[in-house]
Amino acid sequence: MPKKTLKNISEIRRFFHTNKDPIYFVSATNFNLLGLDEWVKNFTYICYMDCFDGRHPNVFVPTEMPHDEFQSIEDINNYLLQHKEVVDLVKRRGGKPKFVFLMFDETTEKLAKELGGEVWFPKAKLRTAMDNKIETVRIGNKAGVPSVPNTLSEVKSYEHLRQLCDKAKIGHDLVLQSAFGDSGHTTFFIKSEADFRRHEHEIVGEGEIKIMKRIDCRGSAIEACATKEGTIVGPLMTELVGFKELTPYRGGWCGNEIFSTAFPPKTRQKARELTFKFGEQLRKEGYRGYFELDFLIDKKTGDLWLGELNPRITGASSMTNHAAFAHADAPLFLFHLLEFSKKAFNLDVDELNARWSDPDMIDSWSQMVIKHTEDNVDIITHAPQSGIYKMLEDGRVVFDRFDYHRRAVGDNEAFFLRISNAGDYRYEGADLGILVRRGRSMTGGFKLTEDSKRWIHGIKQSYSARPLPSAQAFEDPAFKIM
Numbered sequence: 037m038p039k040k041t042l043k044n045i046s047e048i049r050r051f052f053h054t055n056k057d058p059i060y061f062v063s064a065t066n067f068n069l070l071g072l073d074e075w076v077k078n079f080t081y082i083c084y085m086d087c088f089d090g091r092h093p094n095v096f097v098p099t100e101m102p103h104d105e106f107q108s109i110e111d112i113n114n115y116l117l118q119h120k121e122v123v124d125l126v127k128r129r130g131g132k133p134k135f136v137f138l139m140f141d142e143t144t145e146k147l148a149k150e151l152g153g154e155v156w157f158p159k160a161k162l163r164t165a166m167d168n169k170i171e172t173v174r175i176g177n178k179a180g181v182p183s184v185p186n187t188l189s190e191v192k193s194y195e196h197l198r199q200l201c202d203k204a205k206i207g208h209d210l211v212l213q214s215a216f217g218d219s220g221h222t223t224f225f226i227k228s229e230a231d232f233r234r235h236e237h238e239i240v241g242e243g244e245i246k247i248m249k250r251i252d253c254r255g256s257a258i259e260a261c262a263t264k265e266g267t268i269v270g271p272l273m274t275e276l277v278g279f280k281e282l283t284p285y286r287g288g289w290c291g292n293e294i295f296s297t298a299f300p301p302k303t304r305q306k307a308r309e310l311t312f313k314f315g316e317q318l319r320k321e322g323y324r325g326y327f328e329l330d331f332l333i334d335k336k337t338g339d340l341w342l343g344e345l346n347p348r349i350t351g352a353s354s355m356t357n358h359a360a361f362a363h364a365d366a367p368l369f370l371f372h373l374l375e376f377s378k379k380a381f382n383l384d385v386d387e388l389n390a391r392w393s394d395p396d397m398i399d400s401w402s403q404m405v406i407k408h409t410e411d412n413v414d415i416i417t418h419a420p421q422s423g424i425y426k427m428l429e430d431g432r433v434v435f436d437r438f439d440y441h442r443r444a445v446g447d448n449e450a451f452f453l454r455i456s457n458a459g460d461y462r463y464e465g466a467d468l469g470i471l472v473r474r475g476r477s478m479t480g481g482f483k484l485t486e487d488s489k490r491w492i493h494g495i496k497q498s499y500s501a502r503p504l505p506s507a508q509a510f511e512d513p514a515f516k517i518m
Contacts, residue, residue, distance in 0.1 A: 042381040045365050045388075048374060052076045057131040059156075059373065062113050063138045066095055067453055067470060068353045071441070075370055078131070082122055084112050087422050087454050092440050098122050109139035117147035126151050134376070138349055156376035157348070158323050166323055166347040168215045170244045176342040179317035181310045184211075184332060184341040186248040191239050194232040197247070206249035212239060213246040213344075223287045225250065253332040254482060255343070256299065257292060259356045260311050261371045262324045266385035267315025270356045270368050271398050272307045274298050275330070276405075276477065279484050281492045284409045284464050291404040292352045293476055294359055296395035299333065306340050307331055308393055314342070323347060326372040351405065354472075358442060361397035401442075402477035406468045406492055408456075413463045413504055420469070420498035422454045427487075433494025442472045449473075450491060462501050471495060 042048050055077045061069045066081035073079040073094040086097040098121035106112050116122050126133050133153035137144065141160050148155050157163065165171055173183045187204035191197050191212075201208055212224040212235075224235040227250075232239070239245060255275035261268045276282065276291035283290040299307075311329055318327065328350045330343030349369065357367035365388070374381060391397060423438040426449045433450075442451040455467040462468075477488040484492075 040380075042374075042379060044383075048370065048381065048383075049075070049366055051377075051379060052370060052373065055079075057134060058126070058129045059134045059136065060126070060153075061136050062116050064109060064112050065453070065455060066092070067455075068138055068349045068351065069136075069357070069369060070354050070453075071358060072367060072369060075367060076373065078129075080129075082116055082125070084116060085455065085457070088440055089421060091438060096122070096125055109137075110141045110144060113137055113140055114143050114147060117144065117151065123151065126153070136349075136373075154376075156373065157325055162322060163347045166318070166321070166327075166345060169213050169246050169344055170215050172342070172345040173246060175317055175321060175345070176314060179313045181314045181317075181342050184248045184251055184343075186246055188244050188246055190243060191245050191247070193240065194229050194236075197226070197232065200247060204247070206247070209250045211248045211250050213248070214238065214242045215244065215246075225286070251332065251341070252335045253341070254335060255289075256307065256331045256333055257328060257350075257352045258307055258311050258331065259326065259328045259350070259353060259368060260315050261326050261368055261375070262315040262319050263371055263375045263383070263385070264324070265381070265383040267312050267319070268368060268371050268385055268392075269308050269311045269315070269389050270392065271296075271359060271361070272299055272304050272331070273352055273355055274478065274482070275352075276402075276484075280409060281484060281489055282404055282409070283407050284411075289351065289405070290407070291402065291477065292355050293400075293402040293478060294355045294398060295400035295476060296398040300338070303333060303338060303340065305393070308389070310340060310342070312389070314345075318347075325375055326353075326369060328352060354442075355401060355403055358401070359397075360399040361392045361394075364397060365391070400475050401472065402475065402488075403470055403472045404477055404488065404492065405470050406495055408462050408464060408466045408468055411464050413461060414501035415504060416456055416458050416460050416462050416499060416501045418498075418500040419454055419457045419460075420452060420495060422452060422469075425450050425452050425495075427490065427494065431490050431494070433491060433498070435498075445472065445474055447474070452495060456499075461504075462499070468499065469495065 042051055058078045060080050060082050062082045064084045065087050066083055081095045083095055083097050098119045103115050134156050135148045135153050136156050145155055170188050176183055185206050187200055189200050210226045212226055214222045226232050255277045257273045257275050259270045274293040278286050278288055279290055326349050328346040332341045332343045357369055424436045425433050426436045427433050445451050450471050450473040452469055452471050454469045479485055
């Protein structure tokens with residue numbers, strides 16, 4: 037690699053357009069970093085699911101082989117890294133392989149090393165520590181990024197919970213979160229003893245719990261990248277949360293919108309400032325690279341509160357990395373790769389952040405993550421293929437053409453990325469796919485638009501399934517794959 041220091045965006049882009057060493061994104065699907073292969077030469081997706089039926093040029097899906105039941109994304113990645121076809125691919129392509137993941141653990145790190153590669157993320161041990169919701173509160177406090185009024189403690193009983201809340205003066209209408217979890221699986225709304233009894237087995241004995249005052253708020257998400265030159269901050273996005281048409285989980289994330297006027301200018305600017313401060317604190321904690329923050333925006337006061345930290349790419353990363361500013365300069369994840377490349381670079385982060393805060397740099401898109409929301413289990417016999425769909429005048433949603441670029445979407449069209457395929461189990465909470473459209477999917481009052489409901493219904497109608505044999509038992513794997 038040449039020793040010349042990269043001095044601007046143009047040189048950074050050229051550096052990756054001529055990249056020589058293979059870089060692999062290993063995950064269940066390539067959704068999170070969709071399109072990055074067009075910015076980085078020798079960038080390949082190694083996936084468990086073939087969302088594109090073999091038609092994506094840079095997606096490699098090995099033949100299915102026997103494996104233990106997956107319990108997490110880490111299990112999927114560890115299976116992939118040990119698969120002979122993947123090992124052969126990595127060896128055949130040679131070079132000094134680099135690996136990036138949505139999720140990984142110490143076993144993943146060991147397997148990547150055995151393949152002669154490097155993991156281009158902070159160590160799994162550090163990431164796990166940062167991912168702890170209790171630790172997030174503490175980091176935020178050090179950075180001057182406040183969380184919703186809360187107290188952190190083990191909870192021994194309902195009476196003990198009441199005592200803790202009285203001492204912290206946060207009332208008894210509460211939201212409780214355990215240290216780890218996602219999409220509403222480990223978020224509990226407690227207003228009465230009956231509420232507590234319903235979730236007691238998931239609260240008592242689970243170590244420190246984040247006990248928050250319940251506020252009436254809107255969810256928002258913002259992604260950033262902590263580099264040696266400073267923290268680069270993306271735009272503030274809305275969050276789709278808990279819509280029963282999309283998810284069975286109350287409080288569960290089910291999509292995002294990105295558009296320039298999503299929140300008042302003062303709110304957007306405040307979110308950017310707090311994210312920058314949090315990123316700078318992460319650097320002091322030893323973390324660098326990509327991360328995402330959730331902010332809770334009080335509907336009544338407009339106050340911003342830190343929700344949670346995801347020290348990684350997320351389900352919203354596709355939105356961030358395809359926004360207009362990313363096409364004008366570079367996708368945010370490119371700076372993550374740059375940070376880990378050991379390539380010398382100088383970057384005016386303040387100037388870049390100022391440019392990315394300009395509303396003209398943000399176009400309007402939305403994504404909806406569609407889960408199976410009925411309380412039943414069956415086996416999918418037909419699944420819609422990935423590509424561009426359109427809505428007919430009578431409201432029917434029909435496949436129009438294949439594509440793996442969401443930017444190919446026109447008016448009254450949507451890009452659908454299929455997750456669950458024919459032969460897969462369809463169970464409550466299973467990810468069916470992701471629908472990406474131009475414009476908003478929610479109203480100004482943050483409700484799903486009627487148009488969005490028709491799109492969701494249309495996609496779900498494209499699936500067909502048969503019942504399970506009556507004697508066949510099934511257990512929900514209870515982890516999301518993106």
